[in-house]
Amino acid sequence: DPAIIAIANQKGGVGKTTTTINLGAALAEKGSRVLLIDLDPQGNASTGLGIDQEMRKATTYDLIAGDVTLKQAIQQTSVNNLSIVPATTDLSSADLELIDNTKRSFLLRDVLRDDDVSTLGFDYILIDCPPSLNILTVNAMVAAHSLLVPLQSEFFALEGLSQLILTVRDVRQTANPDLRIEGIVLTMYDRRNNLSLQVEDDARENMGDMVFTTVIPRNVRLSEAPSFAVPVLTYDSGSKGSSAYRALAKELNARTKNK
Amino acid sequence: DPAIIAIANQKGGVGKTTTTINLGAALAEKGSRVLLIDLDPQGNASTGLGIDQEMRKATTYDLIAGDVTLKQAIQQTSVNNLSIVPATTDLSSADLELIDNTKRSFLLRDVLRDDDVSTLGFDYILIDCPPSLNILTVNAMVAAHSLLVPLQSEFFALEGLSQLILTVRDVRQTANPDLRIEGIVLTMYDRRNNLSLQVEDDARENMGDMVFTTVIPRNVRLSEAPSFAVPVLTYDSGSKGSSAYRALAKELNARTKNK
Numbered sequence: 278d279p280a281i282i283a284i285a286n287q288k289g290g291v292g293k294t295t296t297t298i299n300l301g302a303a304l305a306e307k308g309s310r311v312l313l314i315d316l317d318p319q320g321n322a323s324t325g326l327g328i329d330q331e332m333r334k335a336t337t338y339d340l341i342a343g344d345v346t347l348k349q350a351i352q353q354t355s356v357n358n359l360s361i362v363p364a365t366t367d368l369s370s371a372d373l374e375l376i377d378n379t380k381r382s383f384l385l386r387d388v389l390r391d392d393d394v395s396t397l398g399f400d401y402i403l404i405d406c407p408p409s410l411n412i413l414t415v416n417a418m419v420a421a422h423s424l425l426v427p428l429q430s431e432f433f434a435l436e437g438l439s440q441l442i443l444t445v446r447d448v449r450q451t452a453n454p455d456l457r458i459e460g461i462v463l464t465m466y467d468r469r470n471n472l473s474l475q476v477e478d479d480a481r482e483n484m485g486d487m488v489f490t491t492v493i494p495r496n497v498r499l500s501e502a503p504s505f506a507v508p509v510l511t512y513d514s515g516s517k518g519s520s521a522y523r524a525l526a527k528e529l530n531a532r533t534k535n536k
Numbered sequence: 537d538p539a540i541i542a543i544a545n546q547k548g549g550v551g552k553t554t555t556t557i558n559l560g561a562a563l564a565e566k567g568s569r570v571l572l573i574d575l576d577p578q579g580n581a582s583t584g585l586g587i588d589q590e591m592r593k594a595t596t597y598d599l600i601a602g603d604v605t606l607k608q609a610i611q612q613t614s615v616n617n618l619s620i621v622p623a624t625t626d627l628s629s630a631d632l633e634l635i636d637n638t639k640r641s642f643l644l645r646d647v648l649r650d651d652d653v654s655t656l657g658f659d660y661i662l663i664d665c666p667p668s669l670n671i672l673t674v675n676a677m678v679a680a681h682s683l684l685v686p687l688q689s690e691f692f693a694l695e696g697l698s699q700l701i702l703t704v705r706d707v708r709q710t711a712n713p714d715l716r717i718e719g720i721v722l723t724m725y726d727r728r729n730n731l732s733l734q735v736e737d738d739a740r741e742n743m744g745d746m747v748f749t750t751v752i753p754r755n756v757r758l759s760e761a762p763s764f765a766v767p768v769l770t771y772d773s774g775s776k777g778s779s780a781y782r783a784l785a786k787e788l789n790a791r792t793k794n795k
């Protein structure tokens with residue numbers, strides 16, 4: 278059965294999509310079969326992997342609505358071992374449309390924890406979440422075995438962490454008792470910047486082992502790669518961004534194996 | 537009557553809060569009386585201006601719920617001529633709570649367009665929006681005279697713009713016919729980075745005069761200032777961030793006067 282990991286943080290612009298795409302690509306490069314679920318109405322993960330708007334026929338919205346099966350919604354990307362279920366802005370009406378559905382928090386879980394999924398042969402399923410703690414992110418937390426939290430090395434980023442942890446506790450008590458935090462990964466880290474050092478100290482002091490040893494540096498190649506519709510590992514394999522996400526994949530593999 | 541401007545973009549981390557705080561402070565420095573409305577459950581604008589959690593007694597949530605008047609919710613900040621209505625995470629339940637309220641999109645407008653508001657003597661009201669096109673951002677668009685859109689100089693940032701413009705058109709047709717786009721301001725701009733130049737070219741080519749001449753450079757003093765609970769104009773008045781927001785305030789004043 279695949280390890281299902283939600284990449285979430287309600288703070289915007291902290292590197293959720295960049296981590297989903299590049300951690301996914303690094304795991305795939307090491308031989309794992311990886312499925313990405315784009316759960317953000319912005320559809321940045323889909324765009325960052327070259328799925329044009331007109332190619333998004335069966336989407337995550339259709340999956341949650343029960344109109345297509347997982348198999349029908351999965352598309353191959355240009356990267357070996359890396360597939361994706363793409364997203365469109367249709368997802369943004371999920372909040373309103375699912376209001377009266379009492380099982381609204383379990384819709385994604387029902388799809389990803391179905392018996393058929395193990396026949397598809399994935400080792401990892403990574404879910405890219407939108408910047409909010411709405412019904413979409415809750416769906417991801419209920420479906421997932423664990424949560425990976427990108428933490429930007431900036432002042433505002435730390436503030437939202439306690440709210441995120443409260444939400445995880447809520448979800449654990451009401452819908453998914455096994456949900457755990459896989460880890461917190463520092464992103465856009467700049468050694469020359471005092472703020473980065475301070476945020477790292479704070480995070481490691483308060484959250485100890487929950488914080489990955491691997492730190493993702495600020496690296497312009499990471500922000501250029503999506504405009505070429507490929508992960509940074511394809512765009513510039515020798516970049517600091519590529520080696521950081523390879524190190525993160527290795528650390529994640531070690532953590533998942535030990536569970 | 538004050539000019540009411542919503543600072544919005546559903547893409548996360550593009551500089552909405554940084555622009556609300558520092559544009560507000562630059563307008564206040566020039567003698568305008570400015571009120572900020574923190575409409576983001578993260579409450580970053582409130583934190584960035586030193587309003588501690590325990591000081592957030594009357595909040596934007598209470599205002600929308602009709603439990604307090606605007607006058608009761610307004611707090612002075614450490615900056616002369618700059619006041620704020622603070623936010624807490626209570627706001628994040630607004631989506632669900634307001635579902636059955638047919639006037640749910642007009643709640644903030646009813647408060648900010650009330651006759652009493654002109655007696656408070658504000659020249660500008662700036663609304664900091666969350667990273668989503670949910671009921672809170674729609675409330676801001678219905679209440680506002682215009683929209684100011686921070687656009688991060690990055691690839692993913694351009695993608696969301698068309699969706700934002702569609703939402704503005706919707707709001708204009710259904711609830712606020714006078715809503716216009718005040719302008720698009722490029723943020724975190726780095727002249728040495730090809731991507732920044734490309735995004736600027738694309739933006740100016742497609743949106744012409746809508747794009748402010750003033751560009752906000754990437755400047756570490758902007759990200760340090762919130763940890764000292766003051767705008768960058770107070771933290772480091774001589775920094776590139778301070779002069780950029782002063783230039784933006786000047787340009788905005790000129791645009792607003794010409795309307």
Ligand SMILES: Nc1ncnc2c1ncn2[C@@H]1O[C@H](COP(=O)(O)OP(=O)(O)OP(=O)(O)O)[C@@H](O)[C@H]1O
Nearest residue numbers: 289290291292293294295408465495496500548690
């Ligand atoms: N380590 C990094 N170095 C440099 N740029 C980065 C890095 N990580 C992400 N970026 C860039 O920063 C911006 C924000 O990252 P990204 O879009 O992945 O964040 P997000 O959390 O998914 O945002 P949202 O909240 O909108 O979903 C993007 O333009 C991305 O290319």
Ligand SMILES: Nc1ncnc2c1ncn2[C@@H]1O[C@H](COP(=O)(O)OP(=O)(O)OP(=O)(O)O)[C@@H](O)[C@H]1O
Nearest residue numbers: 289431548549550551552553554667724754755759
């Ligand atoms: N011009 C700039 N130069 C350097 N850092 C900046 C600049 N503008 C914003 N920042 C930093 O980038 C991060 C994101 O900015 P900010 O929080 O203002 O964005 P936002 O759009 O309000 O995010 P959200 O979508 O979560 O509300 C913050 O840590 C902020 O301090």
Ligand SMILES: [Mg+2]
Nearest residue numbers: 293294317321
């Ligand atoms: Mg994203």
Ligand SMILES: [Mg+2]
Nearest residue numbers: 552553576580
């Ligand atoms: Mg903000």
